[in-house]
Amino acid sequence: MQKLDLLYKGKAKSVFETDNPDYLILEFRDDTSAFNGERIEQLARKGKVNNRFNAFIMQKLSEAGIETHFEQQLSDEEVLVKRLTMIPVECVVRNYAAGSLVRRLGLQEGQALTPPTFELFYKDDGLGDPMVNDSLAVSLGWATQAQLDEMKALTFKVNDVLSKMFDDGGLMLVDFKLEFGVFKDRIVLGDEFSPDGCRVWDKQTKKKLDKDRFRQSLGDVVEGYEEVAQRIGVSLVDE
Ligand code: C5P
Structure with a gap:
């Protein structure tokens, strides 16, 4: 498949058209951003590590019966994916309190959430990805209730598969974010799964x-990703 024009440049990935209208090529860059793009740095190897990480996870999810946009890793930084019509929400599952939930409710970081909880955010950098709910997403025409129900069920299924996988590696999957889109009327997992979009702690030392x-400027960012x-x-x- 031929790589054509740049379609969109995100904060950490670039998206290219291909000569097949049903497929796109994603390029994982070393750019790392936080605080809604306020801080951006280049971290050597991150694009390559995240591309391999994402390919591994997407294949495991696919084996577990979750349809993803992943088709084939093309190079160190590039992956071929199905072209989805993205639904502009971020689906977050939390197994332990951290990040914005701790700030919002004044919880203790690391507090177990039993059962795990689900949150929905509107994907909009200008607005700082505000929290929304199903009702609003339906009223604003972003998705149908049936699609939202399916996204929520799939996000919990991803949590089951990955929590076990991380636990087996002596790790806690604290929380993560997924994005979905529609491909030929089906809800399909898009975007990426990498340490850029999840929280992972060592089970023993936290x-x-x-x-x-x-x-949090703790240093050794990519080294952390590599350890996971x-x-x-x-x-x-390299094989
Ligand atoms: O910031 P917050 O605690 O709401 O994030 C929950 C999870 O979603 C974290 O794993 C975070 O890395 C991820 N996330 C993301 N992209 C965003 C917002 C959150 O990957 N825009």
Whole structure:
């Protein structure tokens, strides 16, 4: 498949057209942003690590019966994906309190959420991705209730699969964000799953191994991502 024009440049990924209207090429860049793009830095190897991490996770989810946009890793930084019509919401599942939930409700970081909780945010940088709910998403025409129900069920299913996988690696999957789109009338998982969009802690020490290392200036950001990758079985060496 031929890589054509740049369609969209996001904060960490660029999206290119291909010569097939049903497919796009995503390029994972080393750019890392926080606080809604206020802070941007280049972190060596991050694009490559996230591309491999994402490919591994998407394949595991697919094996678990969750349809994803992932087709094929094309190079260190590039992946071929199905072209989805994206639904402009972020689906977040939290197993433990952290981040914006701690700030909003004054909870103790790390407090277990039993059962895990689900939140919906409107994907809009200008507005700072505000929290929304199903009712609003339906009223504003972003998705039908049936689509939202399916996205929520799929997000919990992803949580079941990945929580177990991370636990087996001695890790806690604290929370994560997913984005979905529509491909030929089906709800399909899009975007990426990488340590840029989830929180992962060491089970014993509670050491943070995700993008909070960047947000909180803890250092060794990509090293944290690589440690998670290695502990869940992602191969980072060139074959
Ligand atoms: O910031 P907050 O605590 O709401 O984030 C919940 C989860 O969603 C975290 O894992 C965070 O990395 C992810 N997230 C994201 N992109 C956003 C907002 C949150 O990947 N725009």
